Amino acid sequence: xxxxxxxxxxxxxxxxxxxxxxxxxxxxxxxxxxxxxxxxxxxxxxxxxxxxxxxxxxxxxxxxxxxxxxxxxxxxxxxxxxxxxxxxxxxxxxxxxxxxxxxxxxxxxxxxxxxxxxxxxxxxxxxxxxxxxxxxxxxxxxxxxxxxxxxxxxxxxxxxxxxxxxxxxxxxxxxxxxxxxxxxxxxxxxxxxxxxxxxxxxxxxxxxxxxxxxxxxxxxxxxxxxxxxxxxxxxxxxxxxxxxxxxxxxxxxxxxxxxxxxxxxxxxxxxxxxxxxxxxxxxxxxxxxxx
Amino acid sequence: xxxxxxxxxxxxxxxxxxxxxxxxxxxxxxxxxxxxxxxxxxxxxxxxxxxxxxxxxxxxxxxxxxxxxxxxxxxxxxxxxxxxxxxxxxxxxxxxxxxxxxxxxxxxxxxxxxxxxxxxxxxxxxxxxxxxxxxxxxxxxxxxxxxxxxxxxxxxxxxxxxxxxxxxxxxxxxxxxxxxxxxxxxxxxxxxxxxxxxxxxxxxxxxxxxxxxxxxxxxxxxxxxxxxxxxxxxxxxxxxxxxxxxxxxxxxxxxxxxxxxx
Numbered sequence: 191x192x193x194x195x196x197x198x199x200x201x202x203x204x205x206x207x208x209x210x211x212x213x214x215x216x217x218x219x220x221x222x223x224x225x226x227x228x229x230x231x232x233x234x235x236x237x238x239x240x241x242x243x244x245x246x247x248x249x250x251x252x253x254x255x256x257x258x259x260x261x262x263x264x265x266x267x268x269x270x271x272x273x274x275x276x277x278x279x280x281x282x283x284x285x286x287x288x289x290x291x292x293x294x295x296x297x298x299x300x301x302x303x304x305x306x307x308x309x310x311x312x313x314x315x316x317x318x319x320x321x322x323x324x325x326x327x328x329x330x331x332x333x334x335x336x337x338x339x340x341x342x343x344x345x346x347x348x349x350x351x352x353x354x355x356x357x358x359x360x361x362x363x364x365x366x367x368x369x370x371x372x373x374x375x376x377x378x379x380x381x382x383x384x385x386x387x388x389x390x391x392x393x394x395x396x397x398x399x400x401x402x403x404x405x406x407x408x409x410x411x412x413x414x415x416x417x418x419x420x421x422x423x424x425x426x427x428x429x430x431x432x433x434x435x436x437x438x439x440x441x442x443x444x445x446x447x448x449x450x451x452x453x454x455x456x457x458x459x460x461x462x463x464x465x466x467x468x469x470x471x472x473x474x475x476x477x478x479x480x481x
Numbered sequence: 482x483x484x485x486x487x488x489x490x491x492x493x494x495x496x497x498x499x500x501x502x503x504x505x506x507x508x509x510x511x512x513x514x515x516x517x518x519x520x521x522x523x524x525x526x527x528x529x530x531x532x533x534x535x536x537x538x539x540x541x542x543x544x545x546x547x548x549x550x551x552x553x554x555x556x557x558x559x560x561x562x563x564x565x566x567x568x569x570x571x572x573x574x575x576x577x578x579x580x581x582x583x584x585x586x587x588x589x590x591x592x593x594x595x596x597x598x599x600x601x602x603x604x605x606x607x608x609x610x611x612x613x614x615x616x617x618x619x620x621x622x623x624x625x626x627x628x629x630x631x632x633x634x635x636x637x638x639x640x641x642x643x644x645x646x647x648x649x650x651x652x653x654x655x656x657x658x659x660x661x662x663x664x665x666x667x668x669x670x671x672x673x674x675x676x677x678x679x680x681x682x683x684x685x686x687x688x689x690x691x692x693x694x695x696x697x698x699x700x701x702x703x704x705x706x707x708x709x710x711x712x713x714x715x716x717x718x719x720x721x722x723x724x725x726x727x728x729x730x731x732x733x734x735x736x737x738x739x740x741x742x743x
Contacts, residue, residue, distance in 0.1 A: 204625045204626070204655075375541070375563045382592055472579045
């Protein structure tokens with residue numbers, strides 16, 4: 191209990207009125223009350239997979255129409271060499287695009303909040319970039335850029351960067367007004383106000399944008415690759431899906447699809463975990479209520 | 482109580498200051514006020530009397546529309562800018578939620594370029610002075626309302642300002658906590674002898690704390706009376722039940738009533 195951690199102040203502050211944050215029992219490092227939320231969806235998943243397998247076997251559905259989960263797992267195992275290579279390529283583009291989205295999104299947000307004029311002149315174009323479907327501009331980008339990997343990266347970046355930009359702008363502008371006054375009172379420079387006030391205040395908003403952008407970067411990478419349809423050695427998961435479709439290797443298509451889904455889930459958990467780590471001490475979103 | 486006698490060298494000299502907001506509201510009109518070094522002054526008045534506006538003008542958080550604000554004994558170069566020798570306590574604790582109590586107190590020192598080690602030492606000392614020794618690594622959300630306000634006061638005092646401006650700092654606290662903080666504030670003031678300017682709408686709080694009560698009236702905000710209390714310090718719970726306290730409260734209440742009626 192926190193009472194044991196902190197000494198009672200010596201001159202009778204209203205320390206008793208402090209909120210108490212009780213430690214909950216943990217199993218494998220996860221709070222006991224969280225476990226049902228983990229076990230329930232897994233149980234549902236197992237039931238659904240079993241039903242799927244049963245339907246495929248009982249009805250005798252051919253595997254080029256609908257393969258059962260066991261065949262998909264076997265394909266994933268046997269084709270792991272090709273699939274893992276493609277997975278790696280897709281993930282590389284996704285993360286490169288995400289990092290580019292963070293860099294450009296946060297930098298632009300900072301520049302926009304320092305200069306209203308720049309924001310007014312440039313923000314509409316960021317919106318246009320956001321609302322234009324990436325499928326429709328991907329062919330142009332591929333023609334102009336030439337290098338296919340760079341083209342895919344740019345496409346994924348276009349899809350991913352806007353949530354980070356708009357959320358970070360919102361965050362940078364939502365610092366407590368009295369705190370802004372306080373910084374003004376101590377004659378803080380623009381840089382100090384940014385460093386010690388606006389950036390920390392923007393962090394929860396930025397992380398909210400990051401969670402969305404993580405998934406979008408993957409979607410952008412996959413969609414762009416569908417459009418590009420590259421062959422040859424360096425091909426990502428989307429190309430494997432296209433290829434499997436042409437060759438009626440449906441189990442492999444499912445295996446590639448599964449890897450894309452798993453990647454998306456992993457990215458979501460990764461960004462959520464980063465968000466929790468950074469906010470757990472102070473932000474309401476990362477704090478469990480005690481009632 | 483008697484009308485305060487004028488002083489030769491005030492710390493802050495306010496002459497004929499008015500403030501009109503952009504929407505046309507006249508917040509204060511023609512305020513004359515001298516704040517002398519080391520005194521404890523309350524600005525008492527109903528809401529809308531411009532006491533907070535006046536405090537912010539003294540802080541340099543907004544220039545007056547008319548009139549002058551001078552620091553005769555400690556002039557500073559940048560006119561209209563906040564004076565380097567002041568501390569400010571807002572109505573809310575106004576702490577950075579992402580920073581520990583210690584980091585919050587360190588802020589003014591960090592901003593003025595004091596080295597990290599020195600800033601930490603001085604801030605820890607100040608936290609101890611406000612009764613929060615052992616809470617250095619606590620985040621604001623882990624502290625009670627009164628403790629947050631103590632952190633806020635520690636932050637305002639860590640630079641050892643000549644003047645501490647407080648904008649209804651204890652208005653949101655329960656009475657027991659407020660009394661305790663009043664006592665601790667007086668102790669800090671008694672030891673450090675800064676000039677304290679305390680905005681409040683509570684007659685009792687202003688009488689308990691102050692040597693001088695500036696009563697203000699609303700629409701437009703203006704100074705109606707400048708009352709002086711000779712009650713000696715240190716003041717404690719006994720003072721709260723004394724005849725002198727009761728008398729001073731009656732005088733201040735009457736004056737406030739006239740100010741509201743005016």
